[in-house]
Amino acid sequence: MICVLQLGTIDYATGLRLQQRLVELRKENRIGDVLLLLEHSPVITLGRNARQKNIVASPELLAQRGVEVFECDRGGDVTFHGPGQLVGYPIFDLRAIATPDGKRKTLGAIEYVRRLEEVLIRTCADFGIPAGRICGLTGVWTNPQTVSSRAQQDDSLANRPAESRDLLSPQAKIAAIGVHISRAVTSHGFALNVNTDLDYFNLIVPCGIATRPVTSMAKELSRKLSLQEVAHSVSRNFGALFESQILWLENLDALLGQSVGVPVKAPAQLRQLHKEDDTFWA
Secondary structure (H helix, E strand, O other): OEEEEEEEEEOHHHHHHHHHHHHHHHHOOOOOEEEEEEEEOOEEEEOOOOOHHHEOOOHHHHHHHOOEEEEOOOOOOEEEEOOOEEEEEEEOEHHHEEOOOOOEEOOOHHHHHHHHHHHHHHHHHHOOOOEEEEOOEEEEEEOOHHHHHHHOOOHHHHOOOHHHHHHHOOOOEEEEEEEEEEOOEEEEEEEEEOOOOHHHHHHEOHHHOOOOOEOOHHHHHOOOOOHHHHHHHHHHHHHHHOOOOEEEEOOHHHHHOOOOOOOOOOOHHHHOOOOOOEEEEO
């Protein structure tokens, strides 16, 4: 069973401390698999493979825009989190993933990332947005076939060569993925642009890829969406892809059966890095 907690908007530091706490509890088998769904206040995060030069805005501009900067232990380069973006942090034990025949198996890092991508591809499809993968790149991208379908309704585009239409609207990244896996327990996860203000992405080179734009569900559909509806779609698709029942919880107390709250300051033991092998994926 996957327990889902929707937390609203929280700052990145609080979300990071909460993940650390739940990861330790999952390793101790004191909780089952958990999916955190939330929004962050504006923040730029640098993964383990990040290059500082991919933050193109000055510190003064970032301060003016109210954007924090954090280094973290996920895979990947530089990305942005902010309001209108659905962020998901699965805290899963990859040694206990269900298979269609009812058995359990250990899920490898690459297969895990592919399942996350498929969850988001199906979620986009639920709202009529064709999306898929690009070979050699991690994440979810709008499908160039959408350009052809729109061209049929736009004479100015329809009269252009196919190559020209594709150049006008290249594949755009709609969801980013960066995970951390320690002793088979996952943290970090994905960020799906729902109603995100895409201007924030001009502050960075998103994921270190300068040649492809970033998009959102709202931009693709020319309307804003209910973040709650998208969250429910994401949770349903997690259930399908991970062969698991979904249980929505009201708060952390319901998860643990005791009051834990969201730590304001990280306990000393959570600030200590364990000496263990970690796997990263961008």
